[in-house]
Structures are given as C-alpha cells and as structure tokens.
Amino acid sequence: MNAVLSSCERIDIEGEAHSPRLGSQTDGGTNCKMEKQREQVKFWRWRSSSNHELSQEHDVELLRARYITHSFGRHTHDTFAIGVIQQGAEEFDYRGETHVAIAGTIAMINPGEVHTGHAATDVGWTYRMLYPDVRLLQQAASQLADHDASIPYFPNPVVQDEYLTGLMLRLHVALEEQAPQLEQDSRFLWTFSQLVWRHGGDRPTLKAIGNESRAIQIAREYLETHYTENVSLETLAAIAHLSPFHLLRTFRKQVGLPPHEYLNQVRFRQAKKLLVQGQPIREVAHVTGFADQSHLTRQFKRMIGVTPGQYRSP
Template identity: 55%
Template sequence: MSSLRRGGAREQATFWRDPNLNNLELLHATYVTHSFAPHTHEGYAIGVIEDGAERFKYRGSTHVAPQGSIVVINPGEMHTGAAAIEAGWRYRMLYPDVSLLQRAASKEAGHEASIPFFPSPVIHDPPLAAMLTTLHATLTASPFTLERDSKLTWAFTHLILRHADARFMLPPTTNERAHVQRVRAYLEGHFAENVSLEQLATLVNWSPFHLLRVFRDAIGLPPHSYLTQLRVMQAKRLLALTVSPAEVASMVGFSDQSHLTRHFKALVGVPPGEYARSCRR
C-alpha cells in the first residue's frame, strides 16, 4: 500500500492505493475551499463525513451530507463536491471497483448477483458509518490480510443489505443509448486527440446540438467534460507506471503539465505528482 499527504493550515489530504484489492483507492481529507469538478467514477465512491458538511450535485438534485452521514455514489454517475459550510468538511472515502461490491452481494445471495444500486446518495445509519470508518482505518493501517478482507466483506455486505436495491444500474438499451455508447467508445479510443463536436455528430448522424443534449442526459456530462475525465483516468494509469507528469500530459492529450495538474486535482483531489509518488511507495 502506498500513501501521500498534502496540506496547509486548513486543508489536507492523505491518499492510498491498494494493489491487493483491485487497486482500491482511499482518501482521508479535509477540504475547505477545494471543490470537485463534475465527474464520474468507474467504480463506487463510498465515504463517511467525519466533521463539517459536504454539498454535491447528483442525479439532478443538490444534496448535503452532514457530519456522521454516509455518502454513496453509484458507478458512472456524474457528481460534484464542495463545502456546505464555511469550515468545510472532513471525510474518509473508499473507491472500490464494481467487482468488490458485486462479490459482497454474491456472497450474501449465494449466487452471482447483479451490480448493487444505491438509490440514496446520503445515508443516515450511525452503526454502518462506524463500520465503514473502522474499515477505512483498518485498510490503511493493518498488515493482516484476513482482518482486512473480513472487515471489507462485512462492511460492504451490510451496506448492500441495508441500503441497496436489486435492480441493475443501467436502463435497457435504446437506439439513442446505443448511439451514445458509440460516441463514448470513440472518445475512449481517441482520448489523446483533438476531437471536434462535428466529428462526433457525424459519427452518429446527429446535429451537434442533439448530440450535446442526448449525451449530457445519458452520461451526466457533456462530451468535452467526459473526454477530460477519460484523460485524467488514463493519466492515473500512466502515473502508476512511473511515467513522469510532463510525459503523461502529452501522452493523454493535455496541452502541458499545468493543464494536466489543474484538471487532475479538480477530479482526483490531489495533484498528479503526489498521486504518482503514492503509487511508488
């Protein structure tokens, strides 16, 4: 496991990445003025607000998570993050791969389960909050595999049993959704290129305006923001492979390292150099 710290008088963040748990990422941070740009995660974002309160936009509404509450963001859902009060907020976050939650659901069901979906992004459940806090502390400190695996399975299974519903997260495929997926696939295959809106619209034979509207409705982000997120996600993978931030910026399509840093910190919460150092310890 690797970690990093950053901070000043009021803001600080500690980040971990655990290769033994599908590269599970963990964050323990205090943010006051920092705000997260609209973004999504490949997996879940699960955390506990230890102090203060966080405000975020999610699924068309604005939510406030106060001290003691649990925040759960489903994979692929656009959301933001900022302080809800002047003092900011302190929280512990886990970013598990979908397979970790699906595995917990399967163990409870006794067979392969669908991907758990959490209908409420803010959950008030003090016993579960304590369980998740203990899990986070254990994963960042304990060297014992059995203890870590046991607490992870126990906490995630209780989260699913108490607060998930059984439906799949993605709605049935429609013609428009198929077109959106085609645009997504194109962006994923050409993330380092200077793609134009006209290119994307021509790809699915839509007007640029129609593409913007349908893509935003389906994904939660406009195409250019989704492309930025793809670049940041690829940057994370390259940084973990010891590629320098300057090289990464060029490889993933940012104009320079400062451009990479600005977008990386807005989405990940720490600068790329610190993320890279955490992956090498």
C-alpha cells in the first residue's frame, strides 16, 4: 500500500512526491504554506486533429489550477471530471458523503453527479483536471474490451494509484504543451483505457495479444520512413490493420516502447547524424520532425544528458 502523503507534499509529472522546502512550515510545524500564496487558473480545450473515433468532434476541457479560498458550490458536469491532486488537499461532498483527496490521489466524478469542492486545509490545493466527453470514455472502454461497451462508471471518487497518477499527469502536460499528434493520441487512449481497466465498475476482459509481429514491423517501417510527418495513431493503426488500442498493447510488448517513443528514437537518431555534419540546430529540429528547437533540446537532454549544441561541438 502506498504511504499517505501530507498535504504539504507535491506530486510532479513523474508521479513522485516531493517534501516542502525548509522554512516553509509555520505554527510549530503543524501547517505549511504553498509557494506563492495566490490562486492560479489555466483553462483550455483540446481536440485531436486525427479523425479516429476517440476524438471525433468531442472537445476535452482541461484545467490546471491552484485554489486556496475558492469554493465550488453544488453543481454537476455532463462530462466526467477526473484529475490528479498535485499538492495540498481538496474536500468535496459527493453522493451523500464528504471525501478528501490528498496529494498523489486521483479524484473521479461521474457525469450528472452533484458535488462541491473546496480546500481541505488553509493551504489550498493544486490539481490538474480533465473533463472528457462521456462518449470518449465509452469508446476507450469499447477498444479495451474489443466490442461495444457501456458508459464506464467509477464507484470510488478518490483512488490512490501511483502508476495511473503518472499517466494522468504526463497526458495532461502533453496536451498542454501540444506534443506531437502520435503522443497525444497514444497517451489519451492508453491513460483512459487504463483508468477503465483499473477502476471502472465493470472491468472488461482483455483480448489476448497474438502473434502480430508482421503488423508491428509494418508500423515500425512506416515510422522510420515518415518520421518528418505529424503521424496520428489512427493512421498508424490503419496501416498495421489493428485497432488503435491493440496496436498500443502489441507495440509495447514487442518493441518495449509505445509508438510515440519509438518515433522519438527515430527522430533522435536522424538528428544526431545531421548535427555531426554541422547543420544548424533549428534546421535539424525542423527536418527531423521535432516541434521546434526547444523540443529537440529536451529530447537530447532526456536521452543523453547534453544539449544539441554540446553534442555537435564536443
């Protein structure tokens, strides 16, 4: 069982807990202040540019916020409301009971359910929320079960799941930073299928992974020859003649990486060759399919611990 986190700890995008800095405690160590005691809110909408069934004409609303004194009155959503508490704790009334979601937990509200929301302590709470359309989660459940499925229902409003917390945070950041399409599509489908599988009230039976080595080879070859393009999951799945979810599962098992990370590896290898030839970093980022120079730099730091400039001129 995971350890219970204090309301002063925060959770980063890797799902790891970090204790507050020295000097952040007050009242004899019984309380703490969140950095920069002020409320911050960012709200936006995301729609996949691909045409696969999981995102067709259904926006996903997203929220990244820190609340201290704000209080949500009794209200409902016509979507699911799912998010990760990164710091502090939120208290909310739901289904006739009062619940507290602390840092590191996931809060889940089903559509149409009346609930409230406010800080559980005087330090407030920081969280990342997603509000996916009902049909999006139904489609994720259908791909998970490999047949038409009903709308998922989540019986527990607060769950502690370290693996899923990491998935949710990385998905949220990928959508906020407008990551490459394959990464957005893959993270969205994988995260919500895992949510249904691990915490849905009606857990579907997973289809066994067969011997699809030829299909995965086709997908790999396509990524290796189209690495400059903004490939979608739908396109890759159609080429491999697999459903998007089955492609993700099979690709992970046979290659050891999800398709979007394999594509990053292909782009990374090409970028290294061009940098050694002395080509400008900005141009290298453009011709190898990275979003921009900063995206290329982040990948180099993550892969080999140095910047593209350092790699080009050792």
